[in-house]
Amino acid sequence: MKISxxxxxxxxQRVRATFINCLSGFKSANLIGTYSNKHQTTNLSIISSAxxxxxxxxxxxxxxxxxxxxxxxxxxxxxxxxxxxxHVNESIMIQSHQTSARYERHQSEFEMTxxxxxxxxxxxxPFVLESNIRIYLELREHHHLSINKTEMIIGEIxxxxxxxxxxxxxxxxxxxxxxxxxxxxxxxxxxxxxIARLSYAKPDKAVEEIxxxxxxxx
Amino acid sequence: MKISxxxxxxxxQRVRATFINCLSGFKSANLIGTYSNKHQTTNLSIISSAxxxxxxxxxxxxxxxxxxxxxxxxxxxxxxxxxxxxHVNESIMIQSHQTSARYERHQSEFEMTxxxxxxxxxxxxPFVLESNIRIYLELREHHHLSINKTEMIIGEIxxxxxxxxxxxxxxxxxxxxxxxxxxxxxxxxxxxxxIARLSYAKPDKAVEEIxxxxxxxx
Numbered sequence: 001m002k003i004s005x006x007x008x009x010x011x012x013q014r015v016r017a018t019f020i021n022c023l024s025g026f027k028s029a030n031l032i033g034t035y036s037n038k039h040q041t042t043n044l045s046i047i048s049s050a051x052x053x054x055x056x057x058x059x060x061x062x063x064x065x066x067x068x069x070x071x072x073x074x075x076x077x078x079x080x081x082x083x084x085x086x087h088v089n090e091s092i093m094i095q096s097h098q099t100s101a102r103y104e105r106h107q108s109e110f111e112m113t114x115x116x117x118x119x120x121x122x123x124x125x126p127f128v129l130e131s132n133i134r135i136y137l138e139l140r141e142h143h144h145l146s147i148n149k150t151e152m153i154i155g156e157i158x159x160x161x162x163x164x165x166x167x168x169x170x171x172x173x174x175x176x177x178x179x180x181x182x183x184x185x186x187x188x189x190x191x192x193x194x195i196a197r198l199s200y201a202k203p204d205k206a207v208e209e210i211x212x213x214x215x216x217x218x
Numbered sequence: 219m220k221i222s223x224x225x226x227x228x229x230x231q232r233v234r235a236t237f238i239n240c241l242s243g244f245k246s247a248n249l250i251g252t253y254s255n256k257h258q259t260t261n262l263s264i265i266s267s268a269x270x271x272x273x274x275x276x277x278x279x280x281x282x283x284x285x286x287x288x289x290x291x292x293x294x295x296x297x298x299x300x301x302x303x304x305h306v307n308e309s310i311m312i313q314s315h316q317t318s319a320r321y322e323r324h325q326s327e328f329e330m331t332x333x334x335x336x337x338x339x340x341x342x343x344p345f346v347l348e349s350n351i352r353i354y355l356e357l358r359e360h361h362h363l364s365i366n367k368t369e370m371i372i373g374e375i376x377x378x379x380x381x382x383x384x385x386x387x388x389x390x391x392x393x394x395x396x397x398x399x400x401x402x403x404x405x406x407x408x409x410x411x412x413i414a415r416l417s418y419a420k421p422d423k424a425v426e427e428i429x430x431x432x433x434x435x436x
Contacts, residue, residue: 018389026400028243101419171236182244192408201319
């Protein structure tokens with residue numbers, strides 16, 4: 001089937017949003033944890049737009065929509081410049097999805113969904129205790145994308161917590177062993193099954209499957 | 219295990235890159251197809267940073283590293299303002315990964331990997347024939363991210379090709395039925411298995427699983 005050129009004008013608004021959200025492929029499923037001094041509260045919001053931006057410095061980016069349920073996430077990050085990113089796993093899938101409900105202003109999604117805020121030493125933004133891969137970031141850049149009035153947040157990684165048995169000594173992290181799941185579109189959640197790990201590609205050499213049995217824990 | 223604060227300075231450069239690339243979660247696996255009038259050639263490059271940016275207008279973004287194997291992708295998009303995005307499936311996984319090899323300047327990865335360029339009507343950028351979900355985009359914005367000298371490309375979707383049996387009448391696209399796979403880190407490829415499709419979250423209502431048997435094809 002082709003939809004070419006795309007008859008966007010003829011599509012119902014919600015059908016269109018559902019469709020376009022599917023087109024980038026599978027997406028990461030993460031919970032962004034924030035806090036506000038001003039309002040003495042916390043916020044937790046599921047996002048599917050987090051992306052790797054670079055390893056040196058260690059940067060991640062994600063997109064927020066200022067007029068959606070993400071709006072407190074943006075407000076609190078701009079206030080305190082710190083946030084956590086926590087991988088969603090199957091045991092917290094429903095609670096994670098529930099964080100996208102439009103709660104009253106300054107109600108914490110931790111309280112509303114039953115997910116547990118977890119604080120490490122003197123870090124102020126809350127982690128999600130039930131998440132197995134938890135990352136702390138400091139705000140570095142904030143770009144307004146005028147083309148559709150969204151905001152891109154860029155954070156630098158300062159702290160990382162991962163399960164001991166998921167990290168190998170070549171630096172690779174086995175996300176399946178950590179229980180991480182992924183998303184497609186607005187509402188489909190998927191587990192994964194590794195097909196292969198492939199060798200670094202070179203022009204004059206065939207790509208091969210990497211045998212991980214020779215790798216030790218980090 | 220914790221890595222807190224992260225001992226980045228003590229980590230080998232490649233170990234560090236491998237590790238940080240895993241932290242955002244599962245990533246989309248897409249091939250970006252481009253062409254150059256000036257050099258009378260095409261380019262094909264696997265990327266894992268494509269993200270949904272908005273449905274109205276229909277926008278996607280991705281990150282390119284000007285000094286990596288992506289550099290021709292960036293050069294050709296800036297020249298011609300058009301490109302394709304093609305989902306990777308298991309049958310072309312190895313060839314897709316091979317596109318990341320550092321080929322000679324203006325050698326086409328189509329020729330080098332055996333993937334088939336496919337042209338639709340008068341559209342100039344090449345699709346990947348073996349890909350089941352294929353999208354045509356026009357360049358809309360191009361942001362230089364000075365924090366790590368990467369470039370963010372924003373394209374608007376103009377044409378879409380999807381398999382007939384993967385699109386439902388609510389607009390949702392079943393990526394598993396289309397064979398789309400995902401990536402983690404630099405080199406792990408994963409198939410997926412849907413856990414659930416969840417209802418739109420509301421503050422006063424429990425999230426439920428959506429029964430898709432009542433949905434028809436688009």
